[in-house]
Amino acid sequence: MSPQQRSPDRLPDRGASVPEYAGILALVAAVCASLFVLGVPGQTSDAVCRALHRMHLRDACAAGGGNGGRTDPDEPTTACTTGIETKYLEETVTIPTRINVRTNSRGTVQLTRRVGADGKTTWEVTDFTWGEGAAASPDFDFGFGKFGIWGGGQFTNGTVYSFDNEKDAKKFFDDLVDHRIGNTAKFVVRTNPITGGFSWLIGKTPWVGKYYDRWIGGSEPEKKPSADYQEGGPTGGFKGELNLWKVKLPFKGRGWLIDGTRTDHETGQRTTYFTRKGEGEVGVLVDLGDVWKALPKGTRERAAAGAADALALAVDEIGKRLAGKGVELSPAEIDKIKGQIRLNPNIGLNVKHRGQTTWAYTEDKDGDPISLTKTGNSQNVIYFRADGKAKGSLEGDKGELTAGKQWILSSQRTVTDKTLDYDDPQDRQAFEDYARTGDDGALDRYFDGGGGRMSRLTYDVGGDTGKLDAKGEAGGRSKFGGLFESSTEHQVNTLTGAQYYKPGEGWVPWKRCLG
Known part of the structure; x- marks a missing residue:
């Protein structure tokens, strides 16, 4: 869901120099004016003008202006996800009544490898329940x-942590898997809607709360998250x-x-x-x-x-x-x-x-x-x-x-x-x-x-x-x-x-x- 960033001055960035760009605009304007004089229907003339606009700018970019011809204007500028590793534990408890009560929770830890628009590789570890x-x-x-x-x-509730090298990201991922979902019994007590609230309250009690929270798998890593979502x-x-x-x-x-x-x-x-x-x-x-x-x-x-x-x-x-x-x-x-x-x-x-x-x-x-x-x-x-x-x-x-x-x-x-x-x-x-x-x-x-x-x-x-x-x-x-x-x-x-x-x-x- 990373946003796709483009330069606000997008058209010149597609590769044309200032004189070339002015010439292209003049050519497109002339063609559009002739369509208007000839009485071509509005939607058709608009479509032709947009097509000429895109075509000429693409040609100018391909000619070697702007970024030296290295960047295709149609290539996404978002980070590309090249690998994902996921581990999760899920549990369901059904309480029998006339209409059964069903509770479910899942803990997931995910390691993601991305390549950015600058070619740099980064890693993210996502922790969500x-x-x-x-x-x-x-x-x-x-x-x-x-x-x-x-x-x-x-x-x-999810939290994202960013890394610039694979070794640190992998270690953080493995440690988080052990901490969050390494024990089924602890996981059920901590995350199930029936017991999760009581577990959270115990974790907030003075003196013993922090030790209980660490033992049950509820404590947060010391590393500062780069993003979170709900x-x-x-x-x-x-x-x-x-x-x-x-x-x-x-x-x-x-x-x-x-x-x-x-x-x-x-x-x-x-x-x-x-x-x-x-x-x-x-x-x-x-x-x-x-x-x-x-x-x-x-x-x-x-x-x-x-x-x-x-x-x-x-x-x-x-x-x-x-x-x-x-x-x-x-x-x-x-x-x-x-x-x-x-x-x-x-x-x-x-x-x-x-x-x-x-x-x-x-x-x-x-x-x-x-x-x-x-x-x-x-x-x-x-x-x-x-x-x-x-x-x-x-x-x-x-x-x-x-x-x-x-x-x-x-x-x-x-x-x-x-x-x-x-x-x-x-x-x-x-x-x-x-x-x-x-x-x-x-x-x-x-x-x-x-x-x-x-x-x-x-x-x-x-x-x-x-x-x-x-x-x-x-x-x-x-x-x-x-x-x-x-x-x-x-x-x-x-x-x-x-x-x-x-x-x-x-x-x-x-x-x-x-x-």
């Missing part, structure tokens, strides 16, 4: 599947699963409408933005128990022995951890636990699509307009997925635990920026027309016709995600559907393509961005 509160329906079972919906609101708005989604013969088809989706403001502490610039954002995911899962039955007898027996050993190791580890807390399990209790646990592994594929459109209006420290940027962000992901589900019951209490992991097999992300510069008379007119009418189609047609500046970046995305879901039923009285869900993700975006739009030629390579 969101909190959601919503009402959720119970799962509706309909024989061959289930379905549930939810809706509510969310708020995000955003919020309504959110909602759905989640379900279809069971078709031996195949499960889980699916889910959610969306956001976001209003936000970002303030740059170094320049005083302020960006106000609105975002429409959504994601949808569908999977295909095969129960390995069905595959198990089809194995030859000898293979099945060897696999069963391996599963039994794995279960014994898992239960022994649980016993050791409980012993460290002063709780001892007798051999009879351990055998009873083993006998009640049933493992149900699944494997499959997941396909996810993420998409968002953002409109960002930037003004300087005095409140004067600078730019309007429309950004489209689209990503498709194919995951390989493996889940393990354990079910068990003990003295009337039932429990279910699902743990899984997803590895990205293929993913590509495309980011398209379209920017109007308020210092350019034509862009300013398009800017004001859009502010008055809100006509998105007219704005896109202006860009497609050569107005403004456009860039398009393409990334290959790699990484993995993990998840943990816990459900329970105590004494047959209270069903805790989706009591606790958590997920982690690590993504690395590597730039594979960079282009900008040049009127008359189309999309051309953005060499500064590609390096």
Whole structure:
């Protein structure tokens, strides 16, 4: 959302000397006057004049004036993002009532590499946390599947830190990941809307507050941030699963409408933005128990022995951890636990699509307009997925635990920026027309016709995600559907393509961005 800066004296900067520029203006004026005398309709003559204006100025620039012919006037002057690494932890707690209460929070730390208009490389570390509160329906079972919906609101608070070298930025990023999201239990207590307020209050208490805040992951780094932002708005989604013969088809989706403001502490610039954002995911899962039955007898027996050993190791580890807390399990209790646990592994594929459109209006420290940027962000992901589900019951209490992991097999992300510069008379007119009418189609047609500046970046995305879901039923009285869900993700975006739009030629390579 960085504003696109141009010189206020933009036309001479495109490369013409003063005599050349005066000659160009005289030529354009003469052509426009002749069109007027001949009675050519106003809209047509205006369009011809604008085209001549742009064409001649482009030719003058190409001839070697101004910056020595090194800068294309159509090339964006914004910083180009050449790499992004993201780590996050997300948790959801559902409290069962007649209409379930759903709370969600996510902590994210992001490392971004940028190349500026001067060719200098810089790095940014962004630290942000969101909190959601919503009402959720119970799962509706309909024989061959289930379905549930939810809706509510969310708020995000983010801070940005700038660096001029990769080593310091990477260390800061790693330390912040450990501090903010390194421990799931601490993260849930600090960020969940139910407990976050109490945690914040404890952090503000005299004497012990600062120590608690540092321990829980709430204290701020000593480094001064270069920017911060706050955003919020309504959110909602759905989640379900279809069971078709031996195949499960889980699916889910959610969306956001976001209003936000970002303030740059170094320049005083302020960006106000609105975002429409959504994601949808569908999977295909095969129960390995069905595959198990089809194995030859000898293979099945060897696999069963391996599963039994794995279960014994898992239960022994649980016993050791409980012993460290002063709780001892007798051999009879351990055998009873083993006998009640049933493992149900699944494997499959997941396909996810993420998409968002953002409109960002930037003004300087005095409140004067600078730019309007429309950004489209689209990503498709194919995951390989493996889940393990354990079910068990003990003295009337039932429990279910699902743990899984997803590895990205293929993913590509495309980011398209379209920017109007308020210092350019034509862009300013398009800017004001859009502010008055809100006509998105007219704005896109202006860009497609050569107005403004456009860039398009393409990334290959790699990484993995993990998840943990816990459900329970105590004494047959209270069903805790989706009591606790958590997920982690690590993504690395590597730039594979960079282009900008040049009127008359189309999309051309953005060499500064590609390096």
